[in-house]
Amino acid sequence: MNKFQRGALEAILMVAPEPVSVTRLAQAIEASEADTDALLRSMQTQYCADERGFQLREAAGGWRMYSDPRYAQIVGEFVTAGQSARLSVPALETLAVIAYRQPITRAQIAAIRGVEVDSVVRTLVTRGLVEQVGTTAATGAGLFGTTALFLEKMGMNSLDELAPLAPYLPDDAILDDIEKEMR
Template structure:
């Protein structure tokens, strides 16, 4: 395994999406078990050494990530003071899709109480949601989140989404189909309201 770890590091340095254990095993001509063990050992070693990056298993594969405690330094370097974040409207719409998928645009708009067509186009363009067939009754296009969404959120699967109940308001009744009160789960979410939320074009 002495030569496997450096090979894995070299490959993972150039991937643009999480690499699966099966794919890595095929490329490096090793067994999936050997690759899985080596990946976990590498991840543990980086943690013990206190490296500025970590090797994480997300969206069905493995990829390097900056450690959370160094996010501010990376953001300052990459963005240089400019904001490249989703608006509050986009985050809320993405939350509805994530928790109600597969879901139509009209259903998303009904939950949020505003027309979401423009925001949905933005999420599609960014690769966070995708089309997944049509609703049998109405023929409306249905949408779901993508593997890129899981990757950006650092999730292995949708079952790791946080439960909604702890975040729902206690003082007032909340309809079962409503997602009002759902907090933003984007780690880069800005703490502001979207001024264009009412028109959303």
């Protein structure tokens, strides 16, 4: 790979609003996917060795530049100066339920949390962390799941990377019974 291709990758990754797949990057620099992947991994190693203020990471099925965690407090204060971007505890709880039980209806989320969740789900949809992924056959209720942005913010490539919590959540039969009672 040549310096021009490396520079082109850096330029693309600096402006990319979301992780970019190796396939798209390879097409952009007119190289094979294997060569592009090797170059990305080489760049990742070099940035780490140089102790730069940014990192190149693979997340959500693609590659993207991120600020180095060593500077998280400084960057966080800079970015959030004068605004509140954090999720509330109810939003975080709801997001966790959706992440682990998706696809899931609002009624099922409410049954697990024991409170009304409509406004919290709307907030999560507005922030792009969850989306409607379908409807139930029986009632037509919306089914919600997490988005690629959720994976990106969590630094994961797939939901398989979530910590195992299944023993602590009710199974589908219990949720269906609770949902029926709520109607």
